Amino acid sequence: MAPDPLAPSDGPPPAGAVRPSARFMRAHPAHWIALGFGAGLSPIAPGTVGTLWAWLSWAVLTRWLATPAGQGGLLLITLAAACWASTVTARHLRTVDPGAIVIDEIVAFWLVLWLLLPAGFWAQCAAFALFRFFDAVKPGPVGWADQLLHGARGWRGGFGIVLDDLVAAFCTLLVIALWHAW
Secondary structure: OOOOOOOOOOOOOOOOOOOOOHHHHHOOHHHHHHOHHHHHHOOOOHHHHHHHHHHHHHHHHHHHOOOHHHHHHHHHHHHHHHHHHHHHHHHHHOOOOOOOOOHHHHHHHHHHHHHHOOOOHHHHHHHHHHHHHHHHHOOHHHHHHHHHHHOOOOOOHHHHHHHHHHHHHHHHHHHHHHHHHO
16 A cells, blocks of 8 residues: 555645635644634635634633643643644645744744733733734744745744744743843
């Protein structure tokens, strides 16, 4: 029996990108997670839509998981699920880092919101704007993290997809901390 060309492995995803759709999303549980339960299917700015979905879902989840420990546990589980789902979905989309995968924005922005607790609405707006800036423009360390995925070292799977967003979250938190210290 021939190996599945879409099965996760250490090599890059196969050539010939696939366009995500609602049908594609329903085809595998990893697709639901990676595409942010549909947020990644937005034809305009899926990363921004995914980050908005993260913000809304975090507001709902924090009412259910009221303790920072419970929220931290959710973050760890989601981070692991994000790496797995991103690997599977990128392979099935046959693209190294598809824009439709937004679980990386979701888990990274959840981390920002968790570490900003108990931030008010305007602080969360500032965090949103900073995070989107760092994620979209990819200055400095965010660009370096992104190059680990796309550069000479090649495919890093789901962790590589998530890494630059975690660095963008760190940069967001660093700017906010410096602003508060000043």
